[in-house]
Amino acid sequence: MADLDERLERYDPRQIEPRWQAHWESLGLHTTDLSDASKPRYYLLTMWPYPSGDLHIGHWYVQTPTDAIARYKRAKGFNVFYPIGFDAFGLPAENAAIKRGTHPREWTTKNMENMRRQLRSMGASFDWSKEVVTCDPAYFHWNQWIFLKFYEKGVAYRKQAPVDWCPSCQVTLAREQVEGIDRVCWRCFTPVTKRDLTQWFFKITDYADELLSFEGLNWPEPIRAMQTNWIGRSEGAEVDFTVAKSAEHAGGEKLRVFTTRPDTLHGATFMVLAPEHQLVERITSPAQRESVAAYIEATKRKSEIDRLSTSREKSGVATGAFAINPVNGEEIPIWIADYVLAGYGTGAIMAVPAHDERDYEFAQRFGLPIRTVVAPAELAARPDEVPLPYVEKISGAAVAVNSGSWSGAAWPASFEQAISAVERAGAGERATTYRLRDWLISRQRYWGTPIPIIHCATCGPVGVPVEELPVMLPDEVDFKQTGESPLKSASAWLNVPCPKCGGPGQRESDTMDTFVDSSWYWYRYLSPNFGGGPVDRNLVDAWCPVDQYTGGAEHAVMHLLYSRFFTKALRDLGLIAESEPFTRLFNQGQILGSDGERMSKSRGNVEDPDALVTRHGADAVRLFLMFMGPWDQGGPWSGSGISGIVRFLGRVWTLALDPHGKERGDPNAGTLPHGEDQAAGELVIRRAAHKAIAGVEADIEAFRFNTAVAKLMEFANALFPYRGSSVAGGAAWSEAIDYLLAALSPMAPHLSEEMHSRLQAERGISIGDPRWRSIHQRDWPTVDATLLTESTRELPIQVNGKLRDKLTIAANATEAEIEALALASDKVKIALEGRPVKRVIHAGGRLVNIVG
């Protein structure tokens, strides 16, 4: 066996990978027979990509471990459905149209073609035959159909809402089109303001309480916490204050506030309205008109994040009006301030500065009175000594003071008595409110699903008849259209008769938020060409909910909440049976650029997978991404460790193809290590094989791909010293190689297939032979549990929590035997320094701690 180095060809992924990708495709290996009920079904879904044109290593980071799950589950006997598609509508295509003059469809199509090629080069086992693309009329047709059903049921409705607006370009701006802390337009740098438009909403708030329940879902706790906080259910009361009569104003208007703390009503020393509040104009005194108007204008320049920030100094303006507190008849000043939002609660608050930090700051800033109405029990008699602001955790430890009929009551009695008092006075009632707002789906954009509505002067908004769907996007459009939506420029498309009365009508020119597209796409994957409705009920019943969904945590509160809402709403339309879309969710981390920032073309930090694949091969890139660290962590990109993976794959290649080769540089080559005999050597490699399979299996089940790869490396390292020895090539060796390739196959599908195929060829089975099998059609290896335990083990001995010795003991040693051995140790005696032993702790057989 001399000069094997020259005989053994080198591992060259460029030669292997495209060949296997083509072969798998010709075998139809990844096309799922959705009607096959002979095996348990497993619907594996990964968040579909947006065809931005800059497919980067982050896409691979999302999808290669998911592909490994697909392949692993197939080996475990599941009928796996693993589809792919494109979330192809959206703002970047339209921005590109504005910048470069290319049509969004052309730009998107070109990007999708490139991304399909790149996704294929990854060797991912997607079922491409079920591809769904949102800008395809065969898909958005059903967005429109669902919209009309929602409209019929009142789930879709119209109301006024503010948008960020560039007064110079006369267009709506997305958040990413507003730049800098001074909030200017991305194109003309004009300061951005707000404008009210009548827009379409979906009533997600109707489902708020149901969305708070995660029963039966295996979702990460952080995501559930974020959704729960986002929905933000608060229980309290709505209370009417009354505008007081003044020299200039008759008064009498009801000013309704929402409060979670009706028990602090007596501490309300002023009121604050959102600057957008309807009554502001009416109640403002002539003296305050000018400053109120200026403040309202200034508020339009601010983002909600700025407005809610508690770190900046409070701002506000008095309206000059006063309100009467319903529980004590006091007149308190009415202010406006931007920290109160029009969209939350009633858009007005009663301010209780003694017990709310923001109100306290506001009162301090503007010299408004502060009155303590809750005190810790021990200070109940001396409320002046309560440190302010006193924001106690809700508990029975604090009592109401200076609070009329409920003075002296503790929570929750104070809360209940306050509500009763308000209700008796006819000044309000118990109420629950949510932070969650209805979903604004209108976009003043071209590249999205047209909203299937025709506006008629007589009939109002009328749904397009379903038989006329889909409402197509007109091609001839001015993308730099100012005013409202670009679709307003397509007059032939825009002006159509009213479907109800035949009179002149005008199509809705807004399109839908692209989150509508991604709120039900996994149902469509099951039947992308189905014409009888958005979903094929039979297939949905068989395959849904999705067993496993993988995607980024950045979608925690929008996409993942909208998808849950859609599922419930579709259920209520009778289209599907289930209430939740995704049984198990895993959020992988995000790969950042090497500068630690999000990868994007504009930052110039995009890592292109093509170059890496050309250099190292898809398998190496796949394994490297899985090996980098825990999948849910992500982090900045650095390719510096990939050579370790390339080396590992080379070792697998060598082990599989050249078991008898001897290393020239290794003086021990060809001899059994550690002076073992043949039987001992075989046992060592059998143990290593079964331990590796058991470990990799547990790791893949838990999505710990980094440690799964590490275990395979350890396994290959354990085999390597036996290469060229008398053990190599024998039965134990062949089993070990077989197991190594099988365990590697979900993660490095090409190399393992190549090795598997060559080993079959050595046995006279070549491709085309009916006995030939792809490694991806192979069952997962079985583990012999008796090989996982050894007869002796090492036991660490601590003295007072510090490691002092290690003993080799029999696996079945009793605690008494262990204790005797441990106390006999010289190192233990020295560490004890003659102190008596107080306690001996046996930590479940893993460690002994002697306390002395």
Place this chain on the structure above:
RNA sequence: GCCGAAGUGGCGAAAUGGCAGACGCAACCGACUCAAAAUCGGUCGACUGAAAGGUCAUGUGGGUUCGACUCCCACCUUCGGUACCA
């Protein structure tokens, strides 16, 4: 700001409350080679010590525990989301 997460060797990281640093990268030493590359074998947290060993060490400061990277409290830094990027 608010909600959520992360912080461990020069670097990526590992560790059901029980031996901190598995597995890799880089670096260094050796073998092979005319030589280099590749490959194979080895060393590798810091300080101290000739060595055996000892001391310190998981963002910072406290706490719980026989024992804390892990649990609790406070803080610092970074990342994700914050409703029109997807």
